[in-house]
Amino acid sequence: MDAAFKEELIEWGVDWEDVHNRFMGNEDLIAKFMLRFLGDPSMTSLSKYLGEENVSEAFKAVHALKGVSANLGLKGFYSQVYDLTEILRAGTMDGYEPYYDHIKLKYDDLISILRKYQSSAS
Template sequence: MDAGFKAELIEWGVDWDEILDRFMGNEDLIAKFMFKFLNDQSMSDLTKYLAEKNVSEAFKAVHTLKGVSANLGLKGFLTPVCELTEILRAGSMYGYEEKYDKIKPKYDELIAILTKYNV
């Protein structure tokens, strides 16, 4: 794994110790799964369904994002993802904007990092 890539992921908020343990110390495998995140549609689905005020589909999307984020150690936005999951799980949209507004810029930063190193 490229040292710059690793450093940027850690700076962004990846829990490196956790993910290194999860992937049994294999940094190439970590990189492989990080790059697969570029194809994950849960954030675009979340954005779409929130705009449509479709709580049940938005919940499915954010719940998927939560699971993927937890598995990849993406702590840089996991807290607001979890909080939004609980808002939507309750069938509400009250306060979702604040959580989404914390998630989206961090998501975009992560995508930029992944795109930069995905050669």
């Protein structure tokens, strides 16, 4: 893994110790799975279903995003993803906006980082 890539992930909010332990110290494997996040449909689905006010499908999408976030140590937005999951689990959209706004901003930042290093990791 490129040292600059690692540093940007940490600055973004990746819990490096957690993800490093989870992947048994294999930084190339960490990079591979981080870059796979580019193809994860959870955020796109979440945005779509929130826009449609489809609480049950939005819940499924954010719950999937929560799992991926935990597995990749994406602490930069994990707490907001968790909180949004609980709001939607209750079958409501009341008060979801600040959580979603934070998640979307952090998600976009992470995607920019991943795209920056995508070609060098291939």
